[in-house]
Amino acid sequence: MANGTATTANAAPLIKPKVSGEDWIMRAVLMGIALYLLISIVLPLYAILSKSFKNADGVFVGLANYVNFFSTPALFWSIQNSLTVTLICCVIVVTLAFIYAYALTRTCMPLKGLFKGVALLPILMPSLLPAISLVYLFGNQGIIKEWLFGYEIYGPIGIVMGECFYVFPHVLTIMLIAMANSDARLYEASDALGASKIKTFFTVTLPSVRYGVVSAFFVCFTLVITDFGVPKVVGGKYNVLATDIYKQVVGRQDFEMGAVVSMVLLLPALFAFAADRLVQRKQVALLSARAVPYQPKKNAGVDYGMLAFCGVIGFILVSILAMAAYASFATFWPYNLSLSLKHYAFEMMDGGGWDAYYNSIEMAAWTAVIGTAMVFTGAYLVEKSKGFHTGRAAMQLLCMVPMAVPGLVLGLAYVFFFNAPDNPLGFLYHTMPILVICTVTHFYTVSHLTAVTALKQLDAEFESVSQSLKVPFYKTFFRITVPVCMPAILDISMYLFVNAMTTVSAVVFLYSPDTALASVAILNMDDAGDVAPAAAMGMMIVGTAAAVRLVHAGLTRGILGRTQAWRKR
Amino acid sequence: MTDTDKGAYLKVRNVLKKFGEFTALHDISLDVAEGEFVCFLGPSGCGKTTLLRAIAGLDIQTAGTVEQAGRDISALPPNERDFGIVFQSYALFPNLTVKKNIAYGLENRKMARAAIDTRVFELLDLVGLKDHANKYPAQLSGGQQQRVALARALATSPGLLLLDEPLSALDAKVRIHLRHEIKELQEKIGITTIMVTHDQEEALAMADRIVVMNHGVIEQVGTPEEIYAEPASPFVADFIGTTNFIDGEVQAGGTVKAAGMVVECASALDGMAPGEKVTVCIRPEDVKITEGSDGDAGVAVEITDIEFLGSFQRCHVKPRNAGGKAFLIDLSASRARALAIKEGVTVQAALPPEFVRIYRPAAGA
Numbered sequence: 001m002a003n004g005t006a007t008t009a010n011a012a013p014l015i016k017p018k019v020s021g022e023d024w025i026m027r028a029v030l031m032g033i034a035l036y037l038l039i040s041i042v043l044p045l046y047a048i049l050s051k052s053f054k055n056a057d058g059v060f061v062g063l064a065n066y067v068n069f070f071s072t073p074a075l076f077w078s079i080q081n082s083l084t085v086t087l088i089c090c091v092i093v094v095t096l097a098f099i100y101a102y103a104l105t106r107t108c109m110p111l112k113g114l115f116k117g118v119a120l121l122p123i124l125m126p127s128l129l130p131a132i133s134l135v136y137l138f139g140n141q142g143i144i145k146e147w148l149f150g151y152e153i154y155g156p157i158g159i160v161m162g163e164c165f166y167v168f169p170h171v172l173t174i175m176l177i178a179m180a181n182s183d184a185r186l187y188e189a190s191d192a193l194g195a196s197k198i199k200t201f202f203t204v205t206l207p208s209v210r211y212g213v214v215s216a217f218f219v220c221f222t223l224v225i226t227d228f229g230v231p232k233v234v235g236g237k238y239n240v241l242a243t244d245i246y247k248q249v250v251g252r253q254d255f256e257m258g259a260v261v262s263m264v265l266l267l268p269a270l271f272a273f274a275a276d277r278l279v280q281r282k283q284v285a286l287l288s289a290r291a292v293p294y295q296p297k298k299n300a301g302v303d304y305g306m307l308a309f310c311g312v313i314g315f316i317l318v319s320i321l322a323m324a325a326y327a328s329f330a331t332f333w334p335y336n337l338s339l340s341l342k343h344y345a346f347e348m349m350d351g352g353g354w355d356a357y358y359n360s361i362e363m364a365a366w367t368a369v370i371g372t373a374m375v376f377t378g379a380y381l382v383e384k385s386k387g388f389h390t391g392r393a394a395m396q397l398l399c400m401v402p403m404a405v406p407g408l409v410l411g412l413a414y415v416f417f418f419n420a421p422d423n424p425l426g427f428l429y430h431t432m433p434i435l436v437i438c439t440v441t442h443f444y445t446v447s448h449l450t451a452v453t454a455l456k457q458l459d460a461e462f463e464s465v466s467q468s469l470k471v472p473f474y475k476t477f478f479r480i481t482v483p484v485c486m487p488a489i490l491d492i493s494m495y496l497f498v499n500a501m502t503t504v505s506a507v508v509f510l511y512s513p514d515t516a517l518a519s520v521a522i523l524n525m526d527d528a529g530d531v532a533p534a535a536a537m538g539m540m541i542v543g544t545a546a547a548v549r550l551v552h553a554g555l556t557r558g559i560l561g562r563t564q565a566w567r568k569r
Numbered sequence: 570m571t572d573t574d575k576g577a578y579l580k581v582r583n584v585l586k587k588f589g590e591f592t593a594l595h596d597i598s599l600d601v602a603e604g605e606f607v608c609f610l611g612p613s614g615c616g617k618t619t620l621l622r623a624i625a626g627l628d629i630q631t632a633g634t635v636e637q638a639g640r641d642i643s644a645l646p647p648n649e650r651d652f653g654i655v656f657q658s659y660a661l662f663p664n665l666t667v668k669k670n671i672a673y674g675l676e677n678r679k680m681a682r683a684a685i686d687t688r689v690f691e692l693l694d695l696v697g698l699k700d701h702a703n704k705y706p707a708q709l710s711g712g713q714q715q716r717v718a719l720a721r722a723l724a725t726s727p728g729l730l731l732l733d734e735p736l737s738a739l740d741a742k743v744r745i746h747l748r749h750e751i752k753e754l755q756e757k758i759g760i761t762t763i764m765v766t767h768d769q770e771e772a773l774a775m776a777d778r779i780v781v782m783n784h785g786v787i788e789q790v791g792t793p794e795e796i797y798a799e800p801a802s803p804f805v806a807d808f809i810g811t812t813n814f815i816d817g818e819v820q821a822g823g824t825v826k827a828a829g830m831v832v833e834c835a836s837a838l839d840g841m842a843p844g845e846k847v848t849v850c851i852r853p854e855d856v857k858i859t860e861g862s863d864g865d866a867g868v869a870v871e872i873t874d875i876e877f878l879g880s881f882q883r884c885h886v887k888p889r890n891a892g893g894k895a896f897l898i899d900l901s902a903s904r905a906r907a908l909a910i911k912e913g914v915t916v917q918a919a920l921p922p923e924f925v926r927i928y929r930p931a932a933g934a
Contacts, residue, residue, distance in 0.1 A: 012583035012634070017629040019646075461660035468652055470674065471673060472648075484662075
């Protein structure tokens with residue numbers, strides 16, 4: 001039969017599917033977004049890479065800059081410094097977040113909602129703010145500086161403390177997701193077989209969350225090693241890669257060396273990113289559809305032990321925020337502690353004044369609106385368009401690139417790319433649009449993955465049905481896909497807004513006097529010694545981000561109640 | 570419908586579908602007449618859904634042509650074809666009410682609001698959901714959702730209705746009820762319909778003709794009666810209903826000897842020489858059982874096990890003669906009573922030639 005089939009099959013005409021007008025629209029839009037990503041991430045990365053091989057006059061000098069880097073101890077020691085503080089942070093945060101997540105998911109500890117909320121506080125602030133708070137706590141005039149036993153907060157101790165605070169919610173979120181993937185049946189089986197609690201922990205709990213732990217480790221690693229705000233404020237003379245880039249570019253105007261350090265910083269970030277993607281892929285198949293969610297049982301010893309643990313962590317998190325708030329209202333630290341709004345008179349300081357704050361709001365709003373529209377449309381086309389496999393695969397890859405690129409590297413890459421004299425897009429340099437473009441791109445990947453997850457939950461045949469009914473895809477997109485995915489769309493826009501408010505690293509190279517931003521103002525005021533106003537500006541960001549989160553929660557609830565009446569049975 | 574020459578409404582010719590190196594459909598050719606209800610039946614992975622999706626244009630075939638109402642639609646995207654489709658998941662739009670779901674395809678055709686309402690009401694009436702017009706899909710039972718999906722597919726009066734396992738997500742009772750309903754509806758509208766299913770009972774109950782598929786090829790096309798009574802291959806015999814496969818040997822004089830029984834079946838033996846090994850197939854309910862002593866063609870069998878299956882009993886029997894392999898016999902409840910069937914009893918079994926089918930052992934299958 002095989003032979004017969006082959007001959008007749010050869011006789012039948014090969015069919016080349018007709019590409020409809022709609023398909024062309026989808027491909028064009030998809031290519032448009034891919035082109036955006038090409039311009040906003042790939043080409044700038046190329047620009048910074050090639051810059052690292054050139055001298056100040058733009059002449060190709062091969063590896064000379066790298067040789068220079070590795071023969072200057074002050075520079076390459078930063079690698080060791082960066083890795084040291086990063087690894088210490090990873091161990092501390094992953095351990096603490098693991099226990100915290102365990103308490104929230106696997107025990108009957110009281111006040112779970114409160115502790116979950118408290119743990120997410122650091123997301124609302126730029127990493128500069130906890131560092132400033134540490135200065136008030138442990139600095140030369142700090143209220144509890146004796147607690148450091150004579151050691152200085154400026155240096156590795158301060159960096160580790162600040163980073164631990166800053167990355168805690170990110171690591172915790174991953175841990176919570178990993179812990180939520182629990183199958184009660186395994187615990188029942190373990191119980192029925194007479195295994196002890198300890199044994200169950202090592203044979204059931206740990207294996208089921210191991211990918212989550214590894215993933216959390218890599219995320220923590222990337223966040224810490226690429227963070228710029230904490231070491232900028234409390235790093236002192238302890239140089240790390242992130243602050244080196246800033247110093248080379250802003251301090252010494254040595255752009256080539258800035259490019260070299262950027263490339264050096266990109267390597268561990270790329271490695272951690274690749275490792276994390278690998279692990280994530282394995283995580284998927286862990287939970288079968290038939291799994292039964294685990295219901296923790298009461299155990300007074302464990303529950304109150306965990307309450308004490310979370311209480312301590314929560315207290316530290318709140319204290320650091322409260323310290324910053326207090327510092328921003330204290331009239332003249334530490335001599336006159338009466339409360340006033342003096343430090344909120346930003347016009348009196350350098351850094352852009354209140355305009356910086358309004359610029360930040362404007363930038364965050366544009367980022368949220370444009371970013372959400374682009375990310376969701378792009379994810380939809382990648383997921384739901386037909387044929388065109390090469391284009392979709394390329395787009396998928398492009399969407400993942402931003403996650404691997406540290407903000408400082410991205411920002412500096414923009415300087416090289418958009419400020420090049422022969423770039424026709426040069427007019428964007430030093431404008432609001434370039435800040436928006438940079439921020440959308442910087443946070444593209446996580447938003448894209450959120451959108452993809454939501455889209456994957458939709459019935460795969462919505463598009464087939466509308467095609468059979470001859471309804472164009474864009475009508476179905478606006479009438480069905482967007483409304484059904486509205487919760488995820490709101491999540492993405494809130495994520496983009498809050499991150500646009502708090503980000504420093506990428507935009508620090510890109511703002512102009514007219515487009516100063518609140519987060520950058522914190523940096524500049526802190527640099528100028530106006531620490532209290534810096535804290536005050538930080539509190540403005542925290543307040544705004546918190547307000548946006550509240551509005552988001554209200555909107556989500558409202559929309560779920562009104563337009564998503566169908567969710568209720 | 571379009572006035573075409575006598576030919577079939579849907580013509581599938583030499584369709585081949587490859588997914589990378591894997592060939593999902595080998596050289597499929599098929600005609601479907603206008604108004605006919607055809608079922609694609611086969612085990613999972615046999616290519617039945619692939620063939621349906623090729624006909625719909627959702628996954629266009631690698632080679633071969635599809636013609637509908639005289640129009641070559643081989644390369645056309647779904648929105649340039651003329652069909653309505655119901656998926657296993659129904660794919661109802663969760664944020665639209667039943668009414669809006671059904672009207673979805675109509676609203677895009679520049680129809681007047683009133684005309685749309687009339688049509689939607691007509692369809693709601695047709696599928697018996699008049700009272701649920703303003704509910705959301707999640708508020709309906711599985712069977713009701715299925716009917717909404719059907720109404721939505723029929724709303725634009727397509728020439729062809731495609732049903733992809735439309736009943737398999739439902740409870741057994743609802744399924745049986747709905748299959749009558751769908752069949753009645755189809756006959757009433759007279760729409761040409763293709764349904765994919767892996768449930769042979771469903772196919773037998775609903776289809777005018779069944780296309781049995783396996784490994785990407787068509788094993789047999791025929792009416793339910795033909796498929797059941799005259800399966801073209803051991804696969805079909807095995808897949809549809811239950812069949813005994815008994816090893817036999819061709820003997821001189823147009824007979825076959827199997828498990829000690831001799832079957833007169835000269836007509837089925839064309840081209841087979843005495844001594845050739847064959848497979849004898851017979852349905853359990855077609856084995857003839859009599860009480861007591863040996864007849865000419867029969868053989869004594871012992872009942873080793875009885876399964877009570879409600880309206881009939883399935884007996885596992887073993888021939889008394891050495892080497893005879895066990896096989897199955899179905900007896901209606903009354904017949905079983907009459908014969909006082911119980912385990913350990915020996916009865917006389919014979920293979921009536923009119924119910925026996927002889928196959929050459931499949932090479933390498």
